Amino acid sequence: MDTKEAVLDILNELTGEDLSDQMDDNLFDSGLLDSMATVQMLLELQEKTGITAPVSEFNRDEWSTPNKIIEKVESLRNE
Amino acid sequence: MINLQPYTNPRYFIIILVALLPLIIGLYYGKRFKTYEALFSLVFLFLMFDGKDWIQGVQLIAYIVFQFVLTFAYQKYIKSGRNKTWVFCLAVILAIAPLTLVKIAPHMHGKVASLIGFMGVSYLTFKTVEVLMELRDKTIQTVNPITYIRFLLFYPTLSSGPIDRYRRFEKDCDKAPEREEYIENLRLGTRYIFQGFLYKFIIGYVFGTLWLPQVAKAAILYGHANGGLRLSWALVGYMYCYSMYLFFDFAGYSLFAVGTSYFMGIRTPMNFNKPFISKNIKDFWNRWHMTLSFWFRDFIFMRFTFFAMKHKLIKNRIRLSQAAYLVDFLIMGFWHGLTWYYIVYGIYHALAIIINDIWLRFKRKHRKQIPHNKFTEAFAIFLTFNVVCLSFLLFSGFLDTLWFH
Known part of the structure; x- marks a missing residue:
């Protein structure tokens, strides 16, 4: 499964919304993501994409939109 | 002996501005005079912890030494490829042990207990614990000892924050900002400091020094007269008056701290x-x-x-x-x-x-x-x-x- 699909799947599960048409929307501003959901997202990403993203890695500014999350996951994958 | 507590009166700002001037000129021309900055910090830290506060100063030094040993021992441990949870927990417990002692001390009796504690210990602990946690997560690969001491003892925020993060501080502290960015820093820094004057020395003063003691007196008087839970309208007045005082006093202080940081080319995060x-x-x-x-x-x-x-x-x-x-x-x-x-x-x-x-x-x-x-x-x-x-x-x-x- 490619990263984009995996991320969107996880986000869909967490927010209950299909975000594929709002790839650059800030998910924290819109209230779709909060700390709780973020932690869940990190754990799911770990499980489904094999990346290790510790909580320290998480910076709201860098993980705020679906596109940014995908970018972040890909950069962590290539490490 | 001169003792200078940060941001306590308008005269202080003149002193600090003059002392920072060489640094400001340097930054304007794209140079960060680190030796001068270190000297500045040393002098002003000394002035903060000298005279009657020398016992606090000694504790601060002991604290810093202790945290350094702890942080670099932990870094060495992580770099050796091990990462046991109990070692991490032990490190965090040790890191917060001095703060715990300071918090317990007021509840103990005796002469020694009354001397325990120093300004900034609460806020320093956030920084040391953050670094330990990020070392474990490997989001901080290597702690640079010089950067670390500058981070911990960063003068404008030492006493009461705002609480910066190591990686953010590190980005600012070694370079001089671009000219345009630095001019923006100066502009914002000046605005923050003047906003701080309004907040802390005027509004905070009115609520905290002029009104609060009066309302408190009334609330106690009416409270005792009313009996029961000692509630009164004056207590409601106290609640609002204190809330306003708390905000304007602390937000004012924070604006001073952020404003001064900006002058030094460090973008300390906002608090309110x-x-x-x-x-x-x-x-x-x-x-x-x-x-x-x-x-x-x-x-x-x-x-x-x-x-x-x-x-x-x-x-x-x-x-x-x-x-x-x-x-x-x-x-x-x-x-x-x-x-x-x-x-x-x-x-x-x-x-x-x-x-x-x-x-x-x-x-x-x-x-x-x-x-x-x-x-x-x-x-x-x-x-x-x-x-x-x-x-x-x-x-x-x-x-x-x-x-x-």
Whole structure:
């Protein structure tokens, strides 16, 4: 499964919304993501994409939109 | 002997501006005079901890040495490829041990106990614990000893924050900003400092020094006359007056700290963002004492939920978030001090945010039936403001005076 699909799947599960048409929307501003959901997202990403993203890695500014999350996951994958 | 406590009076700002001038000129021309900066910090730290405060100064030095040994021992351990949880826990416990001692000391008797504690210990501990946690997560690969000491002892924020993060500080502290960016820094820094004057020396002074003692006197007088829980309208007055004082005094201080940092080419994060227009308690904690609440969010709340989810301690996501809020705010309460009213303040905010979450879930489910307009928003702000002010009345410790003394 490619990263984009995996991320969107996880986000869909967490927010209950299909975000594929709002790839650059800030998910924290819109209230779709909060700390709780973020932690869940990190754990799911770990499980489904094999990346290790510790909580320290998480910076709201860098993980705020679906596109940014995908970018972040890909950069962590290539490490 | 001269003793200079930061930001206490307008004269202080003239002194510090003159002392910073070489650094400012350097930064303007794209150079960061690190030796001068070190000298500046050393002199002003000395002036902060000399004279009658020398005992505090000695403790600060011992504290820094201790944290250095701890941090670099832990870094060495991590770099050797090991990463045991118990070692990490031990390191964190050791890192907060001095703070714990300082918090317990006021409740012990004896001459030695009364001397324990020094300005800044609460805020320093956030920085050292953050670095330990990030070393474990490998988001900080290597701590540079020079950067680390500059980070810990960064003069403008030493006494009461805002709480910066190591990686953010590191980005600023070695380079000089671009000319345009630095001019913007100076502009903002000046604005913040003058806004701070208005907040702390004028508005905070009126509420805190002129009015608060009067209202307090009245609240005690009427309270004793009324009996029972000693409630009175004067107590309500005290609640609002104290809340205003608390905000303007602390926000004023924070503006000074951020403004001074900007002059030094360090973009220390802001602490307040119009907290009294918050629409709910969650919103409030994203606007009030932000560097503290974000620290708790990132290093307590998220870590706790991460750990609990991974080990499936609490399966229900709602229950888990409620438990995490309690842990988060209880620790915040204890951090403020070991008195009943700080602990109650913590529990109060945990409950407020839990209730807020229940309401938000309910609202999401019944989106169509619940009206949403300007009036409901104004009501939400009004309600949040009052819930917050009541929490500050608890926080003030005035109820302790009113009820038990």
